[in-house]
Amino acid sequence: MKKPIRPEIPRKTIYRLSIYLRCLQRLKSNTIRTVSSDALAKAAGVKPTQLRKDLTYFGQFGTRGLGYDVEQLAAMISDLLGTKRLQPVVLIGVGNLGLALLSYRGFEQEGFEIVAAFDVRADRLKIKQAKQPFYSMERLEEVVRDRAVRMAIVTVPATAAQEVTNRLVACGIAGILNFSPIVLQVPEDVTVNNVNLAIELENLSYFIQD
């Protein structure tokens, strides 16, 4: 039997890998070379058993009594997540939120480069202060193909989101970060992560009730 190249890994494990990576990067910048699973788990806000279970999906790491090599574990996780090279990303919908995301430094620090922004309204070009090139929607397919882009950030109104998504999928986008408050329909091999800021607040609202 051939070993599968990519085992079925829970989505939550992938999320937690990102958190472990950030903790490891902080340790690295503090010139700490090894970390116990207990200490790393605490920094990440998870139980040590959870951390160990998450890492076993990817093989054996760490030395009993010594813990993990910070640099080695960070490199492994970064490799797994596919963020070792700079990933090109396009952004569709340059409203307030889109504009903010264009100037958000957090993405580049983590290995993502928004290579182009698109909007139906060409006049939005005037108000933008972003460094990324800005195009009208007609050039979407061309730019995505020329730059071999596989990821997109969608910040268009709900009414336009599905149509934009169909176009993105058709030209080869495989991962969509969706800020529109609708459920996008995509083929099985396309991944959508939804960020709905209003829903996050609404959810908090439930928990703060007396």
Next chain:
Amino acid sequence: MKKPIRPEIPRKTIYRLSIYLRCLQRLKSNTIRTVSSDALAKAAGVKPTQLRKDLTYFGQFGTRGLGYDVEQLAAMISDLLGTKRLQPVVLIGVGNLGLALLSYRGFEQEGFEIVAAFDVRADRLKIKQAKQPFYSMERLEEVVRDRAVRMAIVTVPATAAQEVTNRLVACGIAGILNFSPIVLQVPEDVTVNNVNLAIELENLSYFIQD
């Protein structure tokens, strides 16, 4: 035995209530009066059994063969989520992301009003184009108490996030929407929802690998 006022409801159910509410609001604006659980579940991107299970936490709804009364179910969910009245919210950290959130209309549409913004750098006042009042950090406690604010949006750098959180908790904030890329330590009765945009992209990056 007294019936508990608030049963232990899974966090994911609370999230899905927000999605159901949005679907119901869309139906309402299309003057649709009743909806079957199958149709509502489809619009929300969940299985009908999931929808029915989520709603049973809150009592019996719907009439067999007729489905749910759209207006009634929407009002019930809105009441449950505590979004019937406008909720005051403060925002801490007026960088690019903070500024965008201040002008993001999605919050008000959903019942949240950012009543004040705070930043350590008073000079940021100059660049702001937001309509909300803007204060230096010294006035945080005063404004939170005066306006009886219970929710905060934290968009400060990671290095300042825990200190800001401690101050928020101390003056009565019970729900925090955290955009800083660190795990905030809070007492048990305080709820933190994390939005980490870089992690969302990183997570997508894993799934788009060939």
